[in-house]
Amino acid sequence: MDTGTHVVMGIALGGLATLDPAVASSHVTTTSVLIATIVGSQIPDIDTVLKLRNNAIYIRNHRGVTHSIPAVILWPLLLTAIIYPFFPGTNLLHLWAWTFAAVFIHVFVDIFNAYGTQALRPFNSKWVALGWINTFDPFIFAIHVLGIIAWILGAHPGFTFLVMYTIILGYYIKRYQTRKRVLVEVRSLIPDATEIIVAPTMKFHQWRIAAMNENIFFVGRSVDGKVEILDRFKRIPVPNTPVIEAAKKDHNISAFLSFSPVYRWEVDEYDDYYEVRFIDLRYRSNGHYPFVAVVQLDSELQPIRSYTGWVFSEKKLRKKLGVIPG
Incomplete structure (x- = not known):
């Protein structure tokens, strides 16, 4: 997801943490956990600084090692070690647990983008990209903002964000079903396709399509369930010249x-x-x-x-x- 969405997700997770009795019963733990969930929701994207060097390094490494299994384990330990000394009265175990949740959820939701992550490293360097949710999804961002506003206005943060995440879960399921229908339609148009990529856009009912068979690349889109092939290119293998x-x-x-x-x-x-x-x-x-x-x-x-x-x-x-x- 984009940086803005990860920020509001961190705030929401800190609000959800108030359902944890160990957090809710201690002001210092509540404060430290909120800071930890916000920072933990951002830390895997620290590799964005690579873009300052050049695009090639950024493309090769973004969402790579910083989103890997070892990183998901190490980031919470590191952040907990940094944050705890500033809040010595906090519940250390619960601070770590909610920091771990923030880091894990960051990597987990990135899997659903078309860009994906190398979340299975070091066991597998394959990019895991399910392609259900756009990098910036207006609905997901907006519902987080509404939840935060409700919290500011006095709503209980734990129950507010519990309801919000229940709605988001249903939204993810709906996105999966919509994408699956598009995939079925593409297969009916290109029955001999050897690969089909259906990628989301910011619009709920609009998807990008790239597919290929043995001879042709197909590029298209789906709008309101209707698939249209926009371009065709002859598939010519890259020569060894x-x-x-x-x-x-x-x-x-x-x-x-x-x-x-x-x-x-x-x-x-x-x-x-x-x-x-x-x-x-x-x-x-x-x-x-x-x-x-x-x-x-x-x-x-x-x-x-x-x-x-x-x-x-x-x-x-x-x-x-x-x-x-x-």
Whole structure:
């Protein structure tokens, strides 16, 4: 989920913790647990700072080791050790337990996004991405905000957020059922599909679709249960040419390929350089595919410049590459 949603989830979990007698009976424990759930709901995303270095490192590592099984165990221990000295009268066991809940829930809900996490590391480095809930879901965010407002106005936080989470559980089930119906419809349109990706959007009844069979990539969308195929691309295997092999060694290209499960490729040859481009097919927006990786190679197949990330026009991509002054 996005940062804002994780913040309100941390506050809500701190409110829910007031149903715990050990928390409710002690002001110092209530305060320490609220701080711990807010921080614990954020700490797995500390790897976001990697974006300050470059997109390639961020793509390779975001939601990786910081969301792994060892991290889910270690983050609560670390936060408890930091917070407890400031609240020495708090119930240490319950402080740890609610901190653990905050960290676990953060990683757990991220699994339901299309981006996913490597939550099974170190046993499996596969990205776990169920694709039920958008990274920012307006309903989930709004109901948390309403619960927090109700708490400020005097409602009992524990029962308020217990009701809220019951509603959210039903919402998740509904999202699963809706996505399943879309998947069935796609399979009826492409019965020989070897892979189908159905990804959520911020709109409840709108989904992105990327699928493939042995010969074709299909890109589409579902709106109000109706599936529409918008683009088709011939599925051409990436060749083992010297240009492609040199491109794959570039850090931006290799990061993209480690993350993207469905993409097409292009190679253009100019007077004094080659340009290799990989285009993720999952994020079609207004006829454009904004998530790309591009590398330019000189005649000796040495990288000149490269980029991976989100760009919404060719002009902006050229600026990112430094071809056009920013």
